[in-house]
Amino acid sequence: MEHMTTNEVELAAIKQIVATVEHAQNNELVDEFVGLFREDAIWTTGHGKRLFGRDTIAAFTRQVLPGAMSDTTVTFEVEHVLFLRPDVAAVKVRQVSRTGDEGYVGTPMYVLTKEEGAWKITAAQNTVVVDEG
Template sequence: MIFMSATDISTREAEIEAIKQVVATVEHAQNNELPDEFVGLFRADAIWTTGGGKRLFGREAISTFTHQVLPGGMRGSTVTFEVEHVLFIRPDVAAVKVRQVYQTADGPDVGTPLFVMAKEDGQWRLTACQNTGVLDDE
């Protein structure tokens, strides 16, 4: 069994808060249709698979796609993101499970993205992300 000191716990809590801020920025960027803010969260060599299954390799491809779909993409809807679980793979790498809810005129649409994030130069960055729908939200 591994025991964490009070300092380790405090550090871990601070890292989780920093990760939650990245997720909050994703939410803000999407709701306000700010593609540059969204794209700025990714590493240069990041991988993103959209909710529709489009695979994007590298920040440039993510930027091109986002600039095509985000302006106007949130018309008539909003989205919320909630961090459900953070698994630290290493102190500077985390798998982050997110609950995503789009509110549309047709009702809510629930997703469950997985964000693998890496801390570089003091900042958590989106590194490998997969956006997946939820068949049955229990």
């Protein structure tokens, strides 16, 4: 069995965070989603709403997530990871949301920090892609 390098282990853990975002959103799991954030996290939604702190993110998510995915699916794919330090990573994600034949592409940027051995979302900015060309 091959041994993974430290970088490969960290990349796998980061990809798991993004996969958990996808799972939580598709299954409307508010607590699972909110649990990914650091307590003092900041998040800007794809529509520009600025949220400060996990409690505010939780309150917003409890309002918008339940029922939002009834006929929608979303996928997230890690496009690029830039380690700013061994415990800080900027993660570029490709998000595709589909409702029937309609859909949109988003391009979230997550800043993750390693807190007590686990990666947490510390800052996030989602942006809807108007034209990929």
